[in-house]
Amino acid sequence: MRTRLALGSGGVALALYGLLLLLSRQDPGQWLEVALWLAAGVVAHDVLLSGVVIGTCLLGSRLLPDPWRAPAAIALVVWGALSVVAVPVLAGGGVRADNPTLLDRPYVATWWVISAIVVLVVAATGFVRARRRHEEG
Numbered sequence: 019m020r021t022r023l024a025l026g027s028g029g030v031a032l033a034l035y036g037l038l039l040l041l042s043r044q045d046p047g048q049w050l051e052v053a054l055w056l057a058a059g060v061v062a063h064d065v066l067l068s069g070v071v072i073g074t075c076l077l078g079s080r081l082l083p084d085p086w087r088a089p090a091a092i093a094l095v096v097w098g099a100l101s102v103v104a105v106p107v108l109a110g111g112g113v114r115a116d117n118p119t120l121l122d123r124p125y126v127a128t129w130w131v132i133s134a135i136v137v138l139v140v141a142a143t144g145f146v147r148a149r150r151r152h153e154e155g
Contacts, residue, residue: 085147
């Protein structure tokens, strides 16, 4: 309980500090834009992202054997977060012809490699869990 209280207090303190910075460094005319941006983020997360994750997990719970469910759910969350963070560079946002040093890495290939690693970790974990369950059962 103390840990939760400490984490919650820290979160509230950081939120209040952010609010103080927002109110002291932004023009009052921008506050509405910030509020709309925050509301859009909540809607995008709660409606779109959470809905997709919950729906996919429900589908996986029906289709996957029991030892594979937890690793697949964890992988979905990890891969989903990785993909959401990578969207700007995967889409090529910020690339400019006059500055070839911007986004000069193979971001798409890197995303594919990391995605493959996530799949391999899920497969290895699923096989290990299935083998343990078979040996115990």
